[in-house]
Amino acid sequence: MIRTRRPASRNNFIAGQQKADPHKIKVRIMYICICKGITDSAIREAVCQGACRMRDLKTCLGVGTQCGKCACHAKQVLNEVLADLRHIKIISHQPSRLVEAII
Numbered sequence: 001m002i003r004t005r006r007p008a009s010r011n012n013f014i015a016g017q018q019k020a021d022p023h024k025i026k027v028r029i030m031y032i033c034i035c036k037g038i039t040d041s042a043i044r045e046a047v048c049q050g051a052c053r054m055r056d057l058k059t060c061l062g063v064g065t066q067c068g069k070c071a072c073h074a075k076q077v078l079n080e081v082l083a084d085l086r087h088i089k090i091i092s093h094q095p096s097r098l099v100e101a102i103i
Contacts, residue, residue, distance in 0.1 A: 032073050035066035040077050047081040054078065 030040040038061050046060050054075055057063040064071040 032077060033061075033063050033066075033070040035070070036062045038063055038070075038074075043074060043077045044081050047078060047085070051078075052082065 032038055032040050032043060042061060043057060043063070046057060051057050051060060054064065054071065057074055057078060058065055063074045
């Protein structure tokens with residue numbers, strides 16, 4: 001009896017070892033404000049450009065100015081981005097042990 005071997009890619013996929021191809025990763029767009037058509041990435045971009053309060057998002061994007069149902073979700077995205085930026089700032093100010101070991 002001749003045994004045929006499955007292709008390696010199928011074996012890896014079945015074993016859960018399939019690696020994601022960066023060229024096939026899809027970007028998901030999450031609409032936060034349907035009335036104005038504002039996505040989470042638009043809010044993230046506004047925060048990176050200086051918006052730090054809901055008032056800033058209302059002024060530059062118009063979030064929460066129509067029905068207001070998006071305000072809590074917009075605030076959540078705002079807080080997440082601000083927390084990420086604070087985390088990055090804290091990490092960038094701490095000297096790396098690797099750098100200390102090299103010096």
